[in-house]
Amino acid sequence: MKIIKNILLVFLVLILSYFSSIYFGNLYKNISHDYGTWIDLSSLVGIHYGYVFFLLFIFTAFGGLKKYWWIGFLLIPTVIFEVYFDWRFQYVYIPIAIGLIGWVIGFIISKIVVKLKVMPD
Numbered sequence: 001m002k003i004i005k006n007i008l009l010v011f012l013v014l015i016l017s018y019f020s021s022i023y024f025g026n027l028y029k030n031i032s033h034d035y036g037t038w039i040d041l042s043s044l045v046g047i048h049y050g051y052v053f054f055l056l057f058i059f060t061a062f063g064g065l066k067k068y069w070w071i072g073f074l075l076i077p078t079v080i081f082e083v084y085f086d087w088r089f090q091y092v093y094i095p096i097a098i099g100l101i102g103w104v105i106g107f108i109i110s111k112i113v114v115k116l117k118v119m120p121d
Contacts, residue, residue, distance in 0.1 A: 002065075005064065006064065006070055009059060009062060009063065013055050013074075014051070016050065016058075017047055017051040017053075017054050018050075020054075022043045024046035024049035024050040024053070024098070025045045025046025025047075025049070026046070028091075029045075031091070048078065048082075049095060051078060052078055052099045053101065053102040055071060055074055055075065055078075055102070056100075056103040057102035057105055057106040058106065059071050060106030060109075061105075061107075061110045078095070
């Protein structure tokens with residue numbers, strides 16, 4: 001049953017990263033001042049950063065006991081993507097910062113949820 005919950009969390013991460021990709025892409029464009037080509041690729045770039053944020057946020061907040069195993073396994077494609085397409089490592093701090101922000105928010109929410117479950121009425 002825990003595996004089904006984690007698989008549903010993965011689908012939630014994918015859906016949220018798809019729908020918020022334009023916002024993360026615009027964030028990357030504003031930080032890096034890299035407007036790429038004449039084609040607006042901000043939604044394509046934003047899927048990657050949205051995936052990193054929501055993966056760390058949702059699995060830290062709502063994952064089970066092996067949430068960090070899931071996070072580590074699911075971040076492998078993201079690391080490969082980052083190494084392959086950003087081979088200069090000029091803006092490698094952006095996914096790291098987005099991941100840390102997602103992890104901190106998820107950690108705070110997980111502590112709030114645990115505290116609410118423990119406190120009796």
